[in-house]
Amino acid sequence: MSRRDESNTVTRRDFLRGAAYGTVGLAMGxxxxxxxxxxxxxxxxxxxxxxxLVRHEAAVDAxxxxxxxxxxxxxxxxxxxxxxxxDIAKAWQRYFHPxxxxxxxxxxxxxxxxxxxxxxxxxxxxxxITIGVARSRVTANDSGLPVKDCTALINVPTVKVHxxxxxxxxxxxxxxxxxxxxxxxxxxSSKLAETWLLPEVKGKTRLIVVDxxxxxxxxxxxxxxxxxxxxxxILVGTDPVAVDTVCLSICQKKRHxxxxxxxxxxxxxxxxxxxxxxxxxxxxxxxxxxxxxxxWEKDLLI
Amino acid sequence: MGxxxxxxxxxxxxxxxxxxxxxxxxxxxxxxxxxFTRQTIFDYMDGGGEIYLAYDFQRLRAREYxxxxxxxxxxxxxxxxxxxxxxxxxxxDTDGQPVSVGQAGLYSxxxxxxxxxxxxxxxxxxDETPEVKTxxxxxxxxxxxxxxxxxxxxxxxxxxxxxxxxxxxxxxFHTSVSLNIHYFLADSNLLDLNSRTEAVLARYQQGSEKxxxxxxxxxxxxEAEAAFEQFSKVYLRESPAGDAVFGKLEKGQFAGGRWExxxxxxxxxxxxxxxxxxxxxLAASQMKGVTP
Numbered sequence: 001m002s003r004r005d006e007s008n009t010v011t012r013r014d015f016l017r018g019a020a021y022g023t024v025g026l027a028m029g030x031x032x033x034x035x036x037x038x039x040x041x042x043x044x045x046x047x048x049x050x051x052x053l054v055r056h057e058a059a060v061d062a063x064x065x066x067x068x069x070x071x072x073x074x075x076x077x078x079x080x081x082x083x084x085x086x087d088i089a090k091a092w093q094r095y096f097h098p099x100x101x102x103x104x105x106x107x108x109x110x111x112x113x114x115x116x117x118x119x120x121x122x123x124x125x126x127x128x129i130t131i132g133v134a135r136s137r138v139t140a141n142d143s144g145l146p147v148k149d150c151t152a153l154i155n156v157p158t159v160k161v162h163x164x165x166x167x168x169x170x171x172x173x174x175x176x177x178x179x180x181x182x183x184x185x186x187x188x189s190s191k192l193a194e195t196w197l198l199p200e201v202k203g204k205t206r207l208i209v210v211d212x213x214x215x216x217x218x219x220x221x222x223x224x225x226x227x228x229x230x231x232x233x234i235l236v237g238t239d240p241v242a243v244d245t246v247c248l249s250i251c252q253k254k255r256h257x258x259x260x261x262x263x264x265x266x267x268x269x270x271x272x273x274x275x276x277x278x279x280x281x282x283x284x285x286x287x288x289x290x291x292x293x294x295x296w297e298k299d300l301l302i
Numbered sequence: 303m304g305x306x307x308x309x310x311x312x313x314x315x316x317x318x319x320x321x322x323x324x325x326x327x328x329x330x331x332x333x334x335x336x337x338f339t340r341q342t343i344f345d346y347m348d349g350g351g352e353i354y355l356a357y358d359f360q361r362l363r364a365r366e367y368x369x370x371x372x373x374x375x376x377x378x379x380x381x382x383x384x385x386x387x388x389x390x391x392x393x394x395d396t397d398g399q400p401v402s403v404g405q406a407g408l409y410s411x412x413x414x415x416x417x418x419x420x421x422x423x424x425x426x427x428x429d430e431t432p433e434v435k436t437x438x439x440x441x442x443x444x445x446x447x448x449x450x451x452x453x454x455x456x457x458x459x460x461x462x463x464x465x466x467x468x469x470x471x472x473x474x475f476h477t478s479v480s481l482n483i484h485y486f487l488a489d490s491n492l493l494d495l496n497s498r499t500e501a502v503l504a505r506y507q508q509g510s511e512k513x514x515x516x517x518x519x520x521x522x523x524x525e526a527e528a529a530f531e532q533f534s535k536v537y538l539r540e541s542p543a544g545d546a547v548f549g550k551l552e553k554g555q556f557a558g559g560r561w562e563x564x565x566x567x568x569x570x571x572x573x574x575x576x577x578x579x580x581x582x583x584l585a586a587s588q589m590k591g592v593t594p
Contacts, residue, residue: 010489011537016552032552063429109349163353163483175349187489219395219483221350222424225411226397261512266486 021273023285027245028252028265041286042246042302048288049242051235052082053212055296059232060213068119071234074295075123075209078236081292089131095206096152098132103150103204104140107158107173107211113223114160116211120234124154124209143176153204155240159215159247161227161255165189166269169247170208170240171281177201193275196240208243210235217251217258217265229254232296241275241282242289246302248272249286253301322365322377323444327437329375332368337361356477357390358383358497367441373412373428377441380422385453386500390474392417394483403442405452414438418446419453457593458500461517461565463584468512471505485514485570492536493518493529493566506581511573515581516559517589518566530561533568546582548575558582565589 014020018033026033026041039045054074060066076088085091096102104124106116121140128138139145147153157173165172166189174195175184184192195201212235218227231250237243248269255263276284283289293300324331336346339361343351346362354362360381367375382388389405392415398408404423407416412430416423425441427434456474473484476499478491484503487493495501501518520526527545534542538549538558548558556578559568567585572578 008490009492009536011492012486012488013537013551015486162349164349164479218397221347221353222426223413224395224397225413225430264486266484267482267489268486270489 015268021268021270022277023287024245024248024268024270024273027249027272027284027286028268029249039287042249042289042291044288044290047290048283048285049237049239050082050290050292051237051239051243051246052078052292052294053233053235053246053302054078054081054294055231055233055300057232057296057298059234060230064214064230066117066119066213068122071117071119071213072123072126074234075120075127075236077294078209078234079127081294082236088127092127092131096128096131096133098134100133100152101137101150102128102133102139102152102154103145103147104138104154104156105145105147105173105176106140106142106156107168108142114158114214114216114228116156116158117213120156120209120211120213124156145176147177147204148200150204152206153201155205155208156211157208158211159251161217161220161251161265162189163220164267165192165271166265166267167244167248167251167272169210169244171196171244171271171275174198174201189269189271190274190278192271193240193279193281196275196281197279205240206238208235208237208240210237210243210247212247212250215247215251215254217254227258231299231301239282241272241284243282244269244272244275245284245286245289246291250301257301321448322363322379323441326367326441326444327369327433329367329369329372329437329441332366332374336364338364352479353394353483354380354391356475356479357387359387359391373431373434375425375427375434375437375441377445378424378426379445380424382420382422385417385419386456386474388417388420388422388453389455390476391422393473393475394480396470396473401439401442403439404446404449405455407442409435409438412438414442416442416446418449419451421449456500456502458502458517458519460592461519461567461585461589462502462504462515463506463581463588465584466506466508468505468507471503473503475501475503481516485516488537492533494520494525494532499525508573508577508581511571511577513572513578513581514570515585516566516568516570517585518568519592520564520566523564526561526564526566529566530559533559533566546579548578550575560586562586562589 010020059070079091083091108115155170157170162168212233216228218224275281338346363379365377398410401407401409404416404418412427414425478495498521534547546560556572557570567582569578
């Protein structure tokens with residue numbers, strides 16, 4: 001029996017009143033929770049973490065095809081805004097140098113089909129080359145990335161609500177580095193952030209670029225087209241916990257809208273809470289995160 | 303539920319039932335079929351196989367169909383150990399338009415799902431077009447017709463009082479993994495669910511309230527009572543005086559329930575204590591007519 005000591009059990013009631021999983025409930029918009037930090041969610045005046053969200057109406061057409069030119073422009077806008085640089089090359093030079101060996105860890109789950117779009121990967125690779133990183137020193141992969149040989153990593157996930165993890169974004173994107181993926185789905189996927197601290201991974205992640213062009217908010221495990229939507233966004237940051245928290249908030253609101261009533265992401269993403277409080281990868285407190293929103297505003301959800 | 307102990311001839315018969323048509327509306331089988339078992343399901347869907355294993359999944363056959371200039375179609379036939387589990391997997395995701403394929407089917411934008419007897423079938427196209435939809439429906443009907451008999455639904459469904467029942471909200475399952483996907487209760491296995499328990503979760507429309515009813519049937523005497531006591535203590539933080547307990551929780555909603563014999567009956571998010579007790583009483587009454 002998997003019964004645990006009752007003092008260690010987190011119940012729905014604990015979660016709903018904010019007594020468990022840190023500030024994840026706040027990010028999910030649960031009513032009645034006291035703010036942990038100061039100020040409004042995702043509008044911190046003195047933020048611990050910042051993310052930039054760029055959306056463009058023309059990024060995805062009516063047939064759900066991605067416009068690669070628009071996607072590249074969105075990435076440029078996000079990078080320039082995030083770094084405060086007017087020149088796109090200088091923006092990328094903040095994080096990468098020509099002598100780097102860069103690994104682009106993207107998400108490509110063949111059976112789930114919520115892939116990072118090639119347009120996003122191409123735009124990232126092009127910008128690395130623009131600043132002098134040789135193409136031969138750039139490797140993009142989902143599984144099999146030679147992470148030991150990389151001096152720098154770019155985490156490029158998609159966004160999908162996950163039946164076992166709650167939500168899969170940048171924290172879960174490194175699960176491939178473990179060689180034992182399914183073992184990380186137990187216990188609420190609470191140990192997922194360990195993957196960021198593996199010796200060959202730790203400290204190498206310079207940038208996170210989230211492909212939010214077509215996120216997924218359903219129960220899975222496989223895709224139901226009703227649960228994928230054209231959000232038409234690209235999100236940039238360096239704090240994986242903050243990045244995942246923003247995506248969590250957006251997906252949670254989308255679920256409520258879809259059902260026309262409360263439809264909580266379930267199980268709650270314990271991996272985000274643990275990444276903050278146990279592994280100290282970043283902050284999940286919405287009041288300590290600042291989002292800069294640019295572009296298309298319709299159905300922004302955050 | 304339990305591990306399948308199929309006789310060899312039965313296994314061969316099932317192999318035959320898993321056959322898929324070579325062609326439908328111009329889409330032809332493309333490449334070798336892939337077959338996955340309980341041991342290899344993660345090779346097909348690492349990070350998703352747990353959902354099928356939470357039911358008594360036995361075997362998956364996957365085939366791709368291609369037609370020049372048209373979206374590809376993937377056909378997946380999941381063979382479960384029982385028709386009850388095929389029904390259960392079907393109820394994992396209930397969003398879609400009901401269609402008359404198999405014993406029950408759902409269609410949604412290029413995805414057709416249905417169940418019949420011990421099989422749960424997913425037919426998914428890369429994109430939806432009118433031709434794709436026609437082909438998916440034709441393929442589904444062909445596959446369903448190749449399964450000669452219907453299977454029975456879980457008898458536990460009869461425990462659900464019909465009045466106010468939201469049919470599309472019904473989920474049948476066994477384990478806490480499934481429960482927590484549909485309704486997160488706790489991060490531990492608070493109700494001691496396992497592969498041999500049966501559970502059905504449903505919502506009811508009661509005016510503006512939509513409470514959840516959870517009915518669990520345990521295998522052995524004593525398990526329901528033990529789970530009830532644990533639920534009372536850890537979740538409600540109440541000491542039950544008898545075989546029933548109800549409490550007012552967050553947002554002014556009520557939760558609680560009772561146990562009887564091998565059954566545990568719980569209500570969540572009821573608008574009043576009275577409505578919670580009434581729903582549990584109705585379920586208990588229905589439970590008396592449920593076949594073991």
